[in-house]
Amino acid sequence: MALADEVLGRYSTQYLASITNPQASGETTYDSTRLAYACTDIEAEFAKIGLTYTDTTATHVATAVAGVVALLLLRSGQVGGKEGWDAWLENLNRLRLVTANDRIMPTTSSELTPSDENPENNLTTRPFFDRSEFASYRPGSDREDPTDPVND
Structure with a gap:
């Protein structure tokens, strides 16, 4: 119409x-x-x-x-x-x-910052809790410590 x-x-x-x-x-x-x-x-x-x-x-x-x-x-x-x-x-x-295809840009009030990239050897920096010493605290982690008595 x-x-x-x-x-x-x-x-x-x-x-x-x-x-x-x-x-x-x-x-x-x-x-x-x-x-x-x-x-x-x-x-x-x-x-x-x-x-x-x-x-x-x-x-x-x-x-x-x-x-x-x-x-x-x-x-x-x-x-x-x-x-x-x-x-x-x-x-x-x-x-x-x-x-009209206006995009609202995402914002945050978080004080956290993303991990920096490691420019040497093209390696990326992993989050702190992804380190191997925390493997036993992550259920089903393929990097669990075999010497840990919890994994028996």
Whole structure:
């Protein structure tokens, strides 16, 4: 379903007539040209943040429909148009954060640091408890001490 159809399905004709025909207060039908342009512009806003609008994704539809109305209110100069548009841009930014391939970098508050590599002979440094003297404390270790009485 096209974005314009999604908007038409969610808002009354009277409301759409008032925001697509701001100069004609007595208009009873919506201006399909202005509605189509607004839909195209909202799809372009999606493209700006790295998303392709698709009507099969509920978050895209909900955000885009609200964007069309916010854009029409902004363009018609109606009260609250600028605030609505700014709020919609913030909503679009939240959508971008979770769907536009933005990666949240892993962080930690741990004070531990990884073992350093041993550059000599391409050997790596093993963790302290991987040393052979701790083999008897690791169940099933293939490096268990044969002289240990626990291994009898």
